[in-house]
Amino acid sequence: MNHPTSHQAPNGTHHDHRHEAGHGMGDQAEILDLDAEVLAGHTASITAWLPLRTAPRHIVDLGCGTGAGTLALLERFPEAEVTAVDSSAAHLHRLQQNVTAAGAADRVRPVRADLDAAEWPDLGAPELVWASASMHHMADPDAALRKVHGMLAPGGLFAVVELAGFPRFLPGDAPETAPGLEERCHAAFGHHDAHVPHRGADWGTLLAGAGFTVEGERTISVDIGPSRTDAVGRYALSSLRRIRAGVDSALTAEDLTALDQLLDTDGPHSILRRGDLSVRTERTVWAARRT
Numbered sequence: 001m002n003h004p005t006s007h008q009a010p011n012g013t014h015h016d017h018r019h020e021a022g023h024g025m026g027d028q029a030e031i032l033d034l035d036a037e038v039l040a041g042h043t044a045s046i047t048a049w050l051p052l053r054t055a056p057r058h059i060v061d062l063g064c065g066t067g068a069g070t071l072a073l074l075e076r077f078p079e080a081e082v083t084a085v086d087s088s089a090a091h092l093h094r095l096q097q098n099v100t101a102a103g104a105a106d107r108v109r110p111v112r113a114d115l116d117a118a119e120w121p122d123l124g125a126p127e128l129v130w131a132s133a134s135m136h137h138m139a140d141p142d143a144a145l146r147k148v149h150g151m152l153a154p155g156g157l158f159a160v161v162e163l164a165g166f167p168r169f170l171p172g173d174a175p176e177t178a179p180g181l182e183e184r185c186h187a188a189f190g191h192h193d194a195h196v197p198h199r200g201a202d203w204g205t206l207l208a209g210a211g212f213t214v215e216g217e218r219t220i221s222v223d224i225g226p227s228r229t230d231a232v233g234r235y236a237l238s239s240l241r242r243i244r245a246g247v248d249s250a251l252t253a254e255d256l257t258a259l260d261q262l263l264d265t266d267g268p269h270s271i272l273r274r275g276d277l278s279v280r281t282e283r284t285v286w287a288a289r290r291t
Ligand SMILES: C[S@@+](CC[C@H](N)C(=O)[O-])C[C@H]1O[C@@H](n2cnc3c(N)ncnc32)[C@H](O)[C@@H]1O
Pocket: 015, 016, 017, 018, 032, 036, 062, 063, 064, 065, 066, 067, 068, 069, 085, 086, 087, 088, 091, 113, 114, 115, 116, 131, 132, 133, 134, 137, 138
């Protein structure tokens, strides 16, 4: 069992879920579900750390995806109801399946809304707003933070969680025919994904600028492995598949061949056959109070 540790580190994220097109959204939903499963313990440590004055009864999860945060919050705060907001119908559909499976559908109100819109729907006056890996997607993060400030109950808390990018799964010297392939894939995909402009923003400063009092910042180092669960293999597979679609012209032929061998689940080099996978990443959370 690996336990999260806490230290300061820069942050940023590579996830981009703005485009709801074709089968891509299903792939993204699968990655979000696997991420939720593999990192559930780390998410629980974040919800346990939040400096809340009283247990919240009404929580809003902004950019809720398939429900990683919603489910963690429902478990941490058994008296609470969660309004789960996302622009993706596919993600909200999966979220409803997930909360139903958890026996908590009656405590969740899914709301489909574009948080880039000038007006947000009425989301009530929550005591806790949670936004994990979603604020960097906002076209105007400052405007979004100000809207959250205006919506929160006085004394309420805004938890912004951001990721240090896609997790790494392979050892640095893997695969055997192309050592270091994973880093080269991320470098190539980083260029492709450069249209997520607010990844790695200084959220503490942005929150203060929007009127919040930032009461805490914590970085969680994730290092799970070597993997003992199938979920880690499937998470690695889904993540590298998504990257594969964006790195066609940016990798050498040798690297593309090695990547395709990892992604060939019937072949001898399939990533699912490896016993040396781990999950390495970082998450940072800011706890900001409306005073
Ligand atoms: C990286 S996912 C994170 C999902 C979830 N919070 C989690 O931690 O697993 C980002 C989510 O933000 C949503 N999103 C992106 N831009 C949005 C917008 N303008 N309005 C509402 N949701 C948005 C996406 O649909 C996606 O579900």
